[in-house]
Amino acid sequence: MNSSFIGLAAEHGVNFLFQHFRGGFDAFSAVLDAVVKVLQDGLAAVPFVVMLVGFMAIALWRKGVVFAAFVGVALFTINFMGLWAQTVSTLALVIAATFFSLLIGIPLGIWGARNGRAEVVLRSLLDFMQTMPAFVYLIPAVxxxxxxxxxxxLATIVFSMPPVVRLTTLGIKQVREELMEAGRSFGSTDSQLLWKIQLPNxxxxxxxxINQTIMMALSMVVVASMIGAGGLGEYVLSGIQRLDIGIGFEGGLGVVLLxxxxxxLTESFGVKSTKKKRKPQATKQTVPETAQAQP
Structure with a gap:
């Protein structure tokens, strides 16, 4: 099956980049691989008990006792299945991909919210990134x-970045105009309006x-395992290759629990506090009648 003109153009473009910028790609690859390896080794060096207590403490702080108990049971189950090392590897991959997605995506979202033409271009690009099958990203990446x-x-970044760009743009555009006018009336600059009014609101x-970016990054773990990413995705892939239901189910369960x-946890940071300060209730006082109608 031969490629059309469009496919051949894409192939020639990737080959051109590989032939003329191979040194730059190798250097970038070495730096990014070192960053991910340091993150993965750092997480792997933390004892399971310390990680368990840390996650349960954060869950207790953000969601309460019930969810903290669930986190404890979930992590203990993952460790019981012998998948803790793979879970740490997957977590490192997700953290790295999410970090770079936010580093690129949030500024793009701000730019799109403040520039109409940029928003049009970004919307088309994000549509392309979200609808293109994830397997296609792996070919030029490899x-x-x-x-x-x-x-x-890199494939995970491309796949998981669109939600944070879209929702950053949407959130900034939905800031009430009265707040913006109030800021301008006090002489705020564009930078001050952004940092003190738009971003907080x-x-x-x-x-x-951010929550959706993390979820989409996790959904790529099995696909990424096909090119040597490791982690829980590799365990699931092994179950698929061997037609082993037990291995596949355990790997899938680990992904679900994580x-x-x-x-x-990430959802809890985006929910506004619903606790309202109790206002002292005004005590009703009976006002004595100063005058009565005389018959």
Missing amino acids: ILFGLGRVPAV ALPSIMAG AIILDR
Whole structure:
């Protein structure tokens, strides 16, 4: 089956980049791989008990006793299945991909909210990134960066970045105009309006974007395992290749439990506090009648 003109153009473009900028790609790959390796080794060095207590403490702080108990049971189950090392590897991959997605995506979302033409271009680009099958990202990533963690992280970044860009733009555009006018009336600059009015009020929407970015990054773990990313995805892939239901189910369960924990925790940071300060109730006082109608 031969490619059309469009496919050949894409192939020539990737080959051109590989032939003329191979040194730059190799250097970038070495740096990114070192960053992910340091993160993965750092998480792996933390004892399971310390990680368990840390996650349960955060869950207790953000969601309460019930969710903290669930986190404890979930992490203990993962460790009991012998998947803790794979879970740490997956967590490192998700953290790295999410960090770079936010580093690029939030500024793009701000730019799109403040520039109409940029928003039009970004919307088309994000549509392309979200609808293109994830497997397609792996082909140029492997050609340019080889097998391993680096192409997996880059493919995950491309796949998981759109939600944070979209929701950052949406959150900033939904800031009430009265607040903006009040800031301008006090002489605030554009930078002050952004940092003191727009971003704080858009924080729930931005946090929802971060939450969705993490979830989409987790959904890539099995796909990324095909190019050497490792982690829980490799365990699931092994079950698929062997047609082993037990291995596949355990790997999938590990992904699900990790996803629930990360989803609920990140979601809690975007929810505004519903606790309201109790206002002292005014005591009703009977006012004596000073005058009565005389018959």
